[in-house]
Structure formats: structure tokens, C-alpha cells
Amino acid sequence: xxxxxxxxxxxxxxxxxxxxxxxxxxxxxxxxxxxxxxxxxxxxxxxxxxxxxxxxxxxxxxxxxxxxxxxxxxxxxxxxxxxxxxxxxxxxxxxxxxxxxxxxxxxxxxxxxxxxxxxxxxxxxxxxxxxxxxxxxxxxxxxxxxxxxxxxxxxxxxxxxxxxxxxxxxxxxxxxxxxxxxxxxxxxxxxxxxxxxxxxxxxxxxxxxxxxxxxxxxxxxxxxxxxxxxxxxxxxxxxxxxxxxxxxxxxxxxxxxxxxxxxxxxxxxxxxxxxxxxxxxxxxxxxxxxxxxxxxxxxxxxxxxxxxxxxxxxxxxxxxxxxxxxxxxxxxxxxxxxxxxxxxxxxxxxxxxxxxxxxxxxxxxxxxxxxxxxxxxxxxxxxxxxxxxxxxxxxxxxxxxxxxxxxxxxxxxxxxxxxxxxxxxxxxxxxxxxxxxxxxxxxxxxxxxxxxxxxxxxxxxx
Amino acid sequence: xxxxxxxxxxxxxxxxxxxxxxxxxxxxxxxxxxxxxxxxxxxxxxxxxxxxxxxxxxxxxxxxxxxxxxxxxxxxxxxxxxxxxxxxxxxxxxxxxxxxxxxxxxxxxxxxxxxxxxxxxxxxxxxxxxxxxxxxxxxxxxxxxxxxxxxxxxxxxxxxxxxxxxxxxxxxxxxxxxxxxxxxxxxxxxxxxxxxxxxxxxxxxxxxxxxxxxxxxxxxxxxxxxxxxxxxxxxxxxxxxxxxxxxxxxxxxxxxxxxxxxxxxxxxxxxxxxxxxxxxxxxxxxxxxxxxxxxxxxxxxxxxxxxxxxxxxxxxxxxxxxxxxxxxxxxxxxxxxxxxxxxxxxxxxxxxxxxxxxxxxxxxxxxxxxxxxxxxxxxxxxxxxxxxxxxxxxxxx
Amino acid sequence: xxxxxxxxxxxxxxxxxxxxxxxxxxxxxxxxxxxxxxxxxxxxxxxxxxxxxxxxxxxxxxxxxxxxxxxxxxxxxxxxxxxxxxxxxxxxxxxxxx
Numbered sequence: 001x002x003x004x005x006x007x008x009x010x011x012x013x014x015x016x017x018x019x020x021x022x023x024x025x026x027x028x029x030x031x032x033x034x035x036x037x038x039x040x041x042x043x044x045x046x047x048x049x050x051x052x053x054x055x056x057x058x059x060x061x062x063x064x065x066x067x068x069x070x071x072x073x074x075x076x077x078x079x080x081x082x083x084x085x086x087x088x089x090x091x092x093x094x095x096x097x098x099x100x101x102x103x104x105x106x107x108x109x110x111x112x113x114x115x116x117x118x119x120x121x122x123x124x125x126x127x128x129x130x131x132x133x134x135x136x137x138x139x140x141x142x143x144x145x146x147x148x149x150x151x152x153x154x155x156x157x158x159x160x161x162x163x164x165x166x167x168x169x170x171x172x173x174x175x176x177x178x179x180x181x182x183x184x185x186x187x188x189x190x191x192x193x194x195x196x197x198x199x200x201x202x203x204x205x206x207x208x209x210x211x212x213x214x215x216x217x218x219x220x221x222x223x224x225x226x227x228x229x230x231x232x233x234x235x236x237x238x239x240x241x242x243x244x245x246x247x248x249x250x251x252x253x254x255x256x257x258x259x260x261x262x263x264x265x266x267x268x269x270x271x272x273x274x275x276x277x278x279x280x281x282x283x284x285x286x287x288x289x290x291x292x293x294x295x296x297x298x299x300x301x302x303x304x305x306x307x308x309x310x311x312x313x314x315x316x317x318x319x320x321x322x323x324x325x326x327x328x329x330x331x332x333x334x335x336x337x338x339x340x341x342x343x344x345x346x347x348x349x350x351x352x353x354x355x356x357x358x359x360x361x362x363x364x365x366x367x368x369x370x371x372x373x374x375x376x377x378x379x380x381x382x383x384x385x386x387x388x389x390x391x392x393x394x395x396x397x398x399x400x401x402x403x404x405x406x407x408x409x410x411x412x413x414x415x416x417x418x419x420x421x422x423x424x425x426x427x428x429x430x431x432x433x434x435x436x437x438x439x440x441x442x443x444x445x446x447x448x449x450x451x452x453x454x455x456x457x458x459x460x461x462x
Numbered sequence: 463x464x465x466x467x468x469x470x471x472x473x474x475x476x477x478x479x480x481x482x483x484x485x486x487x488x489x490x491x492x493x494x495x496x497x498x499x500x501x502x503x504x505x506x507x508x509x510x511x512x513x514x515x516x517x518x519x520x521x522x523x524x525x526x527x528x529x530x531x532x533x534x535x536x537x538x539x540x541x542x543x544x545x546x547x548x549x550x551x552x553x554x555x556x557x558x559x560x561x562x563x564x565x566x567x568x569x570x571x572x573x574x575x576x577x578x579x580x581x582x583x584x585x586x587x588x589x590x591x592x593x594x595x596x597x598x599x600x601x602x603x604x605x606x607x608x609x610x611x612x613x614x615x616x617x618x619x620x621x622x623x624x625x626x627x628x629x630x631x632x633x634x635x636x637x638x639x640x641x642x643x644x645x646x647x648x649x650x651x652x653x654x655x656x657x658x659x660x661x662x663x664x665x666x667x668x669x670x671x672x673x674x675x676x677x678x679x680x681x682x683x684x685x686x687x688x689x690x691x692x693x694x695x696x697x698x699x700x701x702x703x704x705x706x707x708x709x710x711x712x713x714x715x716x717x718x719x720x721x722x723x724x725x726x727x728x729x730x731x732x733x734x735x736x737x738x739x740x741x742x743x744x745x746x747x748x749x750x751x752x753x754x755x756x757x758x759x760x761x762x763x764x765x766x767x768x769x770x771x772x773x774x775x776x777x778x779x780x781x782x783x784x785x786x787x788x789x790x791x792x793x794x795x796x797x798x799x800x801x802x803x804x805x806x807x808x809x810x811x812x813x814x815x816x817x818x819x820x821x822x823x824x825x826x827x828x829x830x831x832x833x834x835x836x837x838x839x840x841x842x843x844x845x846x847x848x849x850x851x852x853x854x855x856x857x858x859x
Numbered sequence: 860x861x862x863x864x865x866x867x868x869x870x871x872x873x874x875x876x877x878x879x880x881x882x883x884x885x886x887x888x889x890x891x892x893x894x895x896x897x898x899x900x901x902x903x904x905x906x907x908x909x910x911x912x913x914x915x916x917x918x919x920x921x922x923x924x925x926x927x928x929x930x931x932x933x934x935x936x937x938x939x940x941x942x943x944x945x946x947x948x949x950x951x952x953x954x955x956x957x
Contacts, residue, residue, distance in 0.1 A: 043704070043904070044875035052872075056942065059873045059905035070703055070770045070905070070943070105866060110880035110899040111887075113726070114624050118553045121544065128557055128726045129707075136706035136728040141768025149768045149947035150760070189942065238949070239774075239939030244749040249948040256749075266941075271913045274878055276867035360864065393913060400937040410745045410936045466888035510891040517897070623897040642891075702946065703905055747939050756949035767947030772907060774939045 010080030015092065021078035022297060024191075028054075028061050028073030029296030037281040037366045039063065039073050041088040043135065045105055046098040048365050050281025054288030056189070057269050060279075062087055067142030068149065074288070075190060088137040098134065151254040157231070159183040160453035161446070162246050163263040164237045164398055167194030168213060169429025169442040170265030171220035176446025177263065178229040182453055185257055186224060187233045187248050191295075193217030194267060198290035201315060203436030214294070216439065240401045242408075261424045261453035263446055264399050268392035268430035273307060276360035278388075282367030286312055286389040293323050301385025305370050306330045307358050313389035314342035317351060320387075327351045328381045331358060331372050354379075361386055394431050423452035464510045464642045465627055467634035473504050473641045476667035479822075480659055481505040481674055482646050482682055485516035486622070486811040487801045488674035489629035489640070493550075494819030496636035503638045504668075506661060508645040512626030514676040515807065518777035520699060520721045520733050522712040523809040524561035524617035526588050528577045529847040531786065531833040533584055536806070538830060539813025540616065546812055552628035554620050555726065559710045561617030563849060564596065564608065566717035571609045573716075577849055578612050589613045602708040602763050607717060619712045619723045622808060646675075649685040649798075656686055656798040670822065672799050677743065677778030679802035686798050690839050691783060696742040697733060697805075697852075698751040698776040700759075702769040704728030709763070714851045718758040721851050730769060734758045735853050739781070747774045781805050784844040785852055789814060790835040800836060805852050870914035873904020881918050890924065892933045902935050905943055 007023040014031065021030035028039060028051045038048040039061040049060040054074050061073035064085045089096035101108065113131070117124035141149070161177040163170050166188030174186045191197060196217035202210070210216035224230050235250025246257040270285035272278060282301060284292075292300040303326045306317045317327050329352045335343055343353055356374020361367050363384075371380050402425045404410050426449045428442045429435065463470055468484075478500055481488040484507035492505045507513070525537035547553045565571040574590065581588035591611045597603060599613070630640055641663075648660035649671065658667040673682045677694055709724040722732030734755045740748075752774050760767045780803050782788055787810060788803035801818060804810065817828040833845055865879035876899045889898040892915065901915060902908040912934065919925045919933055926933050 042869075042872060042875050047869075047875065049872065053910065057906060057909040059910070062905070068768050069705075105877075110876055110884055113555060114553050114621075114627075116553060117547075118551055119548045121547060121556070121558075124547065124553055124555070125557060125559075128555065132707045132724070132726045132728055135704055135726070137704075138706045139704070139728075140706045140708065141765050143765065146765045146768035146947065149945040151948050151950060151952045153952050236940070236942050236944050238944055239747070239749075239752075239941055241749040241752075241939075242744070242746055247749060247752075247949075249944050252948065254948060254952065269909050272910060274868050274870060274914055274917065276864040279869035279872050360867070395909075397937045397941055401939070401941075404746050404937070408744050408746070411931070463888050464891035465894045468888065510893050513893065517893075623894075703943065745936075752939060752949060753951060756946045757951040760946050760950040767945065767950065769946050770905065770943040771940055771946050771949065772903075772905060772943055775936070 010078055012078055012080065012082040012084055014084045015086065025078055025296050025298070026074055027063060027065070027076045027078055027082070027084060029292060029298050030078055031073065032292060032300070033298040038093055039281070040086055041093050041096050041098070042279070044108060045102040046088065046096050047102055047279060048281050049279060050366065051284060051288060051292065053270055053285050054291040055195070064139070067145035069139040069141060087139055150252070151249070152252045154254045154256070156256045156258070157185055158258045159185045160259060161261045161263060161449045162187065162257055162259040163265055163446070164246070165194070165265030165267055165431065166192045166221070166224070166232065167265060167267050167429060168196040168217050168220065168439070169437055170263065171217065171224050172439040172442035173263045173265055173426070173428050173446030173449070174224055174230050175220065175227065176443030177450040178227055179443070180447040180450035182229065182450035184230040185233065185259065186230055187235060187237045187250070189236055192221035192224065192232070195287050198287060198294045200294060200319065205438060206436055207439045237398065240398065240405055242405055259453065261426070261449040262402065263449050264402070264425060264427040264431050265429055266395040266398050266431045268394050268435065271390040271393055273358070273388045273390060275358045277362060280361050280363055280367050281365070282363070282384050283361055283386045283388065286316060286387060289316055289387050290319070293319060299323055299325060301325055303328055303383050304385040304387060305381050305383040306387040306389065308332050308389040310389060310391050311338050311342055313387065314338060314346060316387055316389060317346055321349055321351070325385065328383055329354050329372070331356055333357055358386070392430060392435060394433050396431070399425065399427055399431070423448050465630060467630040468511060468640045468642050472663045473506065473639065473644060473661070473666055476658070477502040477504045478669045479503045479672060480666055480668035480670070481672045482659065483507060483514070483674035483676055483678070484511040484630070484640055484642065485514050485674060485676050486512065486626055486629065486808060487804060487815065488672065489626055489633060490811045490815035491672060491674065491801060491818055492638045493629045493633035493636070494815045495822060496633055496638050498819055498823045500823065501637065504666065505633070505638060505640045506644045506646055506659070507642045510642055511630055511640065512623060515777045515779050515804070516626055516676070517622055518699065518775060519622055519808045520723070520731065521619045521622050521808060522561065522714070522721055522723060523556070523619055524614050524712065525586055526561065526563060526577065526581055526612055526614040526617065526849070527847055528573070528580065528849045529845055531845045532847045533586060534830045535813050535834065536810055537584070537586055538817070539810050542812035542816060543620065544616070546628070550628040550632040552624060552631060554624040554628050556620040557618045557726070558616050559618040559712070561614045561712040562596070562599070562611050562714070564611045564713060564715045566607045566609050566715065568609065570716045573848060574610060574612045581612070587614055587616050589615065600709060600711070602765060604762055604764055607715070607762055613711070617712060625808070646682065649682070651686070654794055655796040668797070670797055670799065672801060674801050676802065676804070677780060679780045679800065683800065686795050688792055688795060690788065690836055692780050692788065692803055692839070693739065693741050694743050694778055694780050696740045696744065696776050696778050697735065698747060698755070698774065699731065699733035700752070700755050700774040701772050702730040702766065703772055705730065705769060708765065715762060716851060718762060719851045719853060720758050720762070722759065730759070730766060732759055735851070737853050739853055743778055745776045745778060747776050779805055779807070782839055784847065785850055786845045786847065787814065787834050788836050788839065789818060789831050792836050870918070871899070871901045871904065871911040873906050873911070874900035876901050876911070878918070885918070885922060893935050896935050908934065
């Protein structure tokens with residue numbers, strides 16, 4: 001699916017009222033724009049949770065859509081007409097009586113169930129039934145929703161190269177493999193281009209002809225979509241298995257793929273930070289903030305504090321200012337380690353850069369303020385948005401699965417992600433720990449995969 | 463250390479009993495021995511306690527089987543289950559919510575009727591349920607696959623990690639020494655007697671060695687020069703996200719070769735088998751089984767079509783042709799016992815460990831354990847048990 | 860950080876596991892990634908470790924138990940599915956198998 005913005009706003013029903021969504025917005029983005037910051041209540045303590053990671057990795061935004069629970073709000077593009085409810089919370093996720101469990105938290109610490117009622121089995125049994133009822137929180141797919149998820153066909157594909165992940169590196173690798181004469185299957189969850197669509201800058205030297213990662217992603221996505229040798233599947237790569245190179249689910253099709261070579265372009269995960277109150281709505285990871293601003297066109301908050309351990313946080317602070325968000329401060333354990341020009345730019349914009357760490361985010365239903373500790377003591381800063389920007393970590397799972405298949409058993413590979421790349425399993429981009437990998441290098445990786453698959457290079461005029 | 467009760471440091475040079483495998487059989491038998499006054503017991507594991515089938519299984523518990531041998535052993539075990547948490551001083555989350563054996567065809571229904579009559583004759587709690595009865599009990603079932611069933615009200619399920627940890631801690635309190643990250647690499651023998659084990663941390667002398675090595679049990683037997691008609695096989699399971707309660711009981715579906723339950727957190731956990739035995743030692747998950755499980759569970763519980771799959775894993779067991787456990791000694795190999803071949807090991811452990819420990823300490827053979835002796839495999843006295851949901855490798859009804 | 864702050868620090872949003880829980884279970888003796896996972900429920904929710912894995916890494920670092928470059932990473936086995944999918948999407952389509 002490519003980012004097509006030519007259509008009109010659409011509407012969906014949210015807990016009985018009508019909400020508007022701009023074309024291309026997700027349910028999470030539209031609700032955020034509508035002022036709905038609490039998207040769910042957590043499993044055990046019924047703590048409020050909101051838009052956190054933006055890319056379906058954190059589990060903090062499940063909604064029930066048309067009777068189907070567990071739909072990640074941040075990933076589900078609004079088409080119009082959906083009936084949407086939040087899960088967990090009585091009488092609603094907005095005001096949840098079961099939040100009292102949070103107050104009982106000291107009694108409910110991990111493993112509490114193994115220490116309670118050891119001598120009174122009948123009481124244990126009763127308690128278990130109550131727990132099951134509370135935990136289940138009435139979440140059950142309706143009969144219609146369940147039937148509508150059922151796969152309607154099983155298909156097979158035989159290609160030279162599969163590319164798992166259609167972010168910038170995956171797109172480049174797919175084009176590289178196709179240029180080498182390979183037939184290519186590209187699998188991608190969401191809009192082609194991935195996180196790059198949220199990046200208005202780019203790492204120096206990453207690409208030559210485009211002004212930004214976003215521009216590059218849109219261009220390559222168009223090239224991929226138009227390429228006769230590349231099939232794009234909008235769906236999820238399920239796993240790689242012994243004897244089965246890849247299983248994909250895409251639009252109610254179950255697809256079994258045979259391909260001698262695979263490019264792992266699964267990207268990376270944002271890394272959260274541990275501090276008190278770090279799970280509250282309004283505490284958002286870097287990619288999520290950029291996605292809200294640049295892809296969903298939603299102002300992520302009114303007043304932000306950016307907590308950062310890398311240059312990205314400073315760029316985001318700049319972007320927030322441009323989006324009309326007040327930035328109370330950038331908090332960095334080591335500002336001297338960042339490029340001087342980034343720090344200077346914020347100085348010029350009168351945004352304080354504090355050397356320190358967040359200690360606690362306060363606010364009952366979402367972030368209201370953050371307490372920061374540093375050399376000069378602690379201070380409390382008002383903020384309804386706390387951005388956490390830390391070096392991302394590779395999404396290594398698929399590479400490990402390939403290794404299990406090669407090894408014949410579930411022993412984890414040791415060492416860095418690239419250490420185990422073979423030519424039949426090529427890892428590119430941030431999945432390889434190379435978030436700034438040049439497009440040329442990603443293309444070359446695609447070519448290597450194509451050659452490993454035995455593809456014959458095309459003639460020059462192809 | 464890896465779990466509470468596991469010892470730091472290296473094992474000693476000699477013990478009265480060395481148990482190979484810190485799974486549920488090894489840990490429970492060690493506990494039962496210590497409880498009966500055996501002093502120096504070591505349990506050795508190559509990995510973390512309960513890391514094999516004991517931490518991967520379906521957690522179901524029943525005694526409504528069709529043969530006197532199985533009913534004898536597993537009913538004793540079920541009775542132990544009811545008191546286990548109190549005795550081990552840890553809540554193992556034993557849930558006596560009932561165990562339902564589901565018949566989908568007339569043949570399976572006829573077996574259920576026959577088995578039910580047998581249960582009553584043995585004083586085992588059992589109810590025969592018509593299709594309407596079953597659907598009343600579990601409305602979420604697809605009526606097209608329900609012909610009827612047998613319910614054991616006192617059966618159910620427990621939490622496998624809690625059980626392993628509880629036996630581990632209770633044993634450790636009584637002096638059992640559990641060592642992890644110790645790989646047994648061989649046995650030491652002398653004149654037809656096993657005298658100890660060789661390990662990655664050096665040799666250990668033992669008055670008695672117990673092979674409770676689960677998926678690795680056949681390797682250990684081989685070191686003792688013992689070859690039995692057994693294979694190692696792989697079983698697979700899956701778990702979904704938590705859902706509102708829709709299944710209270712443990713359930714075994716004969717037609718699906720499947721077993722499942724819903725945890726107290728609401729997660730649906732279930733495993734199925736295909737008609738052939740997967741004789742693999744790998745713990746990789748396979749596509750064949752994922753497709754099989756997804757298809758069968760969605761057929762049995764249509765709402766599960768909309769449930770998110772969180773995880774699909776595999777584990778290995780060893781099994782004999784009759785799928786019954788292999789417990790006891792073989793002639794001409796002294797100082798060595800086995801408790802392996804367990805496919806229904808989780809539910810059987812409390813009973814088997816009690817009887818085996820008693821046998822070891824008193825020297826009096828248990829009539830309940832005798833049918834499960836390794837000698838049956840050599841002498842061709844296989845146990846005929848028809849109420850299982852694991853394939854034997856032959857055509858299933 | 861105080862125990863109170865640790866109780867308010869969520870390391871696993873899926874199952875509401877706090878930093879305090881992690882420390883307590885570690886101190887109790889659950890010191891293998893697989894046993895720690897099962898004692899706390901870390902890695903067992905819808906994210907299957909996507910969000911919580913770094914918190915585990917940092918915790919192990921803080922208690923001096925981070926795996927070395929030659930050790931296996933401190934993770935449970937990586938299992939299917941890579942992202943949660945509905946069981947219905949994996950089932951044989953009605954009346955059809957490839």
C-alpha cells in the first residue's frame with residue numbers, strides 16, 4: 001500500500017460518537033487528534049495507556065474494531081464506517097473502576113499468584129475464576145468478526161528472492177535484486193516506506209538524489225510498485241520454517257513462499273527508558289512522535305519535554321517547534337556528545353538543554369509534568385508530551401529464525417546481527433544495525449541475494 | 463542459579479542418588495526420596511529447571527483413561543494433585559475445573575460410553591455427557607464436532623512452571639542438591655552395575671542413577687547399554703492473547719488429536735498432533751503443525767479465528783509404542799532406574815514419583831508401577847489404552 | 860532508585876511488570892532469561908519482547924549479569940509468529956488446502 005492522499009476525510013464511530021479522520025490517518029492518529037489520549041487500560045493494574053511506539057510493536061493501543069479485539073490503533077488506517085471501542089475498563093477505558101488495582105499493586109507483584117492461598121485450595125479456585133473474569137475483560141471476537149478473519153485462500157509463490165520489510169533499505173534491496181534479474185516478493189506491513197516516511201532529514205551520505213528519507217522512500221516505493229519483477233504483498237511475514245522459506249498472511253490469503261534467498265529488512269524497534277511513570281499516555285517513543293507529526297499530520301502534544309540520548313532527539317525538538325509545540329526542555333545525560341550545531345540551534349530557539357535524566361512523569365490520566373534530575377538538582381517541568389529518543393535496536397527475530405533453520409534447532413546465534421548473514425540470508429538497514437546504510441549498499445545487498453538465488457543478470461537494456 | 467533452590471558451584475563427588483534431568487519427573491522423585499529420608503541426592507540438568515517438556519507441555523490433568531493400568535497410576539496422581547500446593551507450600555495453580563474428553567464420531571462416543579462404565583466401576587468420578595450436555599457446559603464449541611463426551615469433574619490443569627519450582631524448592635528445603643548448566647556426558651559402570659555419571663563438571667559417583675532425562679532419555683539409556691523400542695519425538699503447541707473466559711475445563715478432542723485449556727489469564731493454550739509421529743529431536747516449530755493447530759482450533763472454537771496467536775513452540779519427549787511411561791529397571795543393569803517415555807508426564811508425576819520413591823526406599827515393588835516397567839517393551843506386554851490424543855504411528859480411529 | 864520509584868517504572872507494559880518485580884524475582888533466584896520470563900511474565904504478552912527486551916538487557920547489565928560477546932543473548936527462544944496474526948488467517952481456508 002502506498003501513501004495516497006487524494007481522498008476525502010472519512011468518519012468512524014468511536015464509543016457511540018462520530019469521529020473524523022484525515023485520509024491516511026490511523027485510528028490512533030485520528031483519536032489523538034480528537035483529544036482521546038487513553039487508548040486502553042493495562043492488563044493487570046488497569047493503568048491508562050496511549051499512542052506509544054507508532055508501529056505495532058508495544059501492545060499499548062489495542063482497540064476493538066467491528067467486533068474484533070486486539071486491533072493496534074497505530075497501525076489500522078481508517079477506511080470509514082468502522083465501529084470502534086476501547087477494551088478493558090469499566091464503565092469505560094476513560095474512567096476505569098478497576099484502576100483501584102493499581103493501588104493494590106504492592107499486593108499484586110509478579111508471582112503473587114504462586115504465594116496466595118497455598119493452604120486453601122477451594123479459595124484458590126474461587127480466586128482463579130475471578131482473576132480469569134477480570135483478566136479476560138470481556139474481550140471476545142464477535143461471531144461475525146471471527147468469521148471475517150478466516151483465510152479465504154491458500155496460495156503459493158516461487159520466486160528468487162523474498163524481501164521482508166518495505167522500508168527504505170528493503171525497497172532499495174528489492175530494486176537491486178530485481179536489477180540483477182531476480183523475481184522478487186516484497187512483504188510489508190503498512191505503508192511502503194515505513195519509518196522513513198516520518199523523517200524529513202536523512203543521515204549524511206545515505207542517498208544522493210533525494211532531499212530527505214521521506215522523499216527517497218516515496219520515490220523507491222513508486223519504483224517498486226511499478227516494477228514488473230517485484231510483487232508487493234501488503235501483509236505480515238509470519239515465520240520461516242524448516243522446509244518452508246516463508247509464510248505470509250495478506251488480506252485473508254495465506255501464502256507459502258519458496259525462495260532460495262531472503263533479504264531481512266525488518267527494521268528496528270525504538271527503545272524505551274526506565275523511569276517512574278514511563279508508561280503513561282503522552283510518553284512517546286521517537287518514531288511515534290515523528291509518525292504523528294509527519295505521516296498522520298497530528299500535533300502530538302501542546303508542551304513537550306524531549307528526553308534523548310542521541311542527535312535524533314534534538315532534530316525532533318526542532319520538528320516539534322516547527323509543528324507549533326512548545327518544547328520546555330531537552331534532557332540529555334550527555335549533551336556534549338551531540339553535534340554542536342544541533343545544540344546551538346535549540347539555544348537559538350530558547351529551548352533549554354539540561355544535562356540530566358527524567359526521574360518521574362506525573363499525571364493521573366496522562367503526562368502532566370516530568371521531574372528531571374541533573375547536576376544542578378531536580379526540577380519539575382510541565383509537559384503533556386515526553387519524547388524518549390534512544391538508539392534503536394535491530395529487529396533481529398527473523399534473522400534468528402533463519403539461523404534456527406540453518407542450525408536445525410533453537411540455539412541462538414551469538415554476536416552481532418551481521419555476523420550470521422549468509423548470502424542466502426542478507427540483512428540490510430537498521431535490522432543489520434546499520435540505520436544509516438546507504439541505498440547503494442542496500443541495493444548491492446539485494447544483488448548479492450539475487451546472485452545467491454542463482455538469478456541470471458539481465459542485459460543492460462532491461 | 464537460574465531458579466530458587468538451584469545450587470551455585472559444582473556438584474560433589476558422590477551421592478546416594480543422582481537424578482539426570484531437572485524436569486517434573488526428576489524434581490518430584492528427588493523430593494519424594496528426600497521426604498522419605500534419603501540423604502544425599504543430586505539432580506543435574508544441562509539447562510534451566512523445567513526447560514524440557516516439563517516447561518512446554520499442555521498442563522492438563524485427568525485420570526479418566528480406559529485401561530486399569532493408566533487409571534491405577536493416574537488416579538493416584540490426581541489425588542496427589544489436590545493436596546500438592548499445601549504440601550509443597552507453593553500455589554501450583556491447580557485448577558480442578560474439570561476435564562472433558564470430547565467425542566466427535568459415533569465410534570468415539572461408543573468408546574466414551576464404555577470408558578464411562580469402566581470409570582464408575584473403579585470409583586473414578588466420571589459423567590457421560592450427550593451433545594446437548596456438552597454444549598451446555600461449553601457453549602463456545604462448534605456443535606458440528608460434538609457428539610458427546612466424558613467429563614471428570616475433579617480433573618483440570620495446573621501451571622507447569624509453578625509445579626517444577628515447587629518441587630524444586632520443597633526438595634531443596636529437604637537437602638536435595640539441584641545443579642543446572644551441568645551436562646551429563648556418560649555413565650560409569652563396573653561389572654554390570656552403573657556406578658555414577660560423567661559430567662561437564664567432572665565425574666560423580668552414585669549409589670543409584672535415575673534417568674529422568676525426557677527428550678534425551680534414550681541417549682542416557684544407550685550409555686547404560688540399554689536399547690528399548692522407543693523413539694524421541696517432537697510435540698508442538700500454541701498460545702493466544704488473553705480472551706474473556708469461554709472454556710473452563712481442560713479438554714481433549716479425540717477427533718483432532720488435540721488438547722487445550724484456557725489459563726487463568728485468559729490465554730488459550732492448545733496442541734495437536736498429526737497422524738504420524740514426528741520423530742525429530744529438534745525443538746524448531748514447524749509449519750505443518752502450525753497450520754494443523756490453527757485449523758483444528760478454529761474448527762473446534764469458531765471465535766478463535768479472531769484470536770491473535772502470540773507464540774508457537776515445540777518440545778521433545780521420548781515415547782514407547784503404547785505411549786505409556788517407562789518406569790523402573792531392566793535386568794542385568796543394577797544401580798540404574800529410568801522414568802521416561804512420558805507423554806502424559808505432567809499429570810502423572812505426582813503419582814509416579816511417590817510410588818517410585820517408595821519402591822526405591824523400601825525395596826518393595828509397586829503393583830501400580832509394575833505394568834509400566836521397561837521389561838514390558840522387551841516382553842511385548844504393551845498396554846492397551848485407547849483414550850489418548852497422541853498418535854502411536856498407526857491409524858487412529 | 861527507590862523501591863517506590865521502581866514500582867512505578869513499567870518494564871513490560873503488556874503484563875504490567877515493574878522494575879521492582881524484576882529485581883525481586885532476580886533476588887529470589889530466577890536468574891535465567893527463561894525462568895525470569897516465566898516468573899514475571901516478561902516476553903509473554905502481545906509484544907513478545909519487542910518493547911521489553913532492552914529493559915531486561917539493562918537490568919542484567921545493572922546486576923553484572925549481562926551476557927558476554929561469546930554468550931547467547933539473554934532472550935527466550937525466538938518463536939513464530941514474528942508479529943501476532945489471527946488464528947483464522949493461518950487456518951486452512953474452508954474446504955481448501957494447498
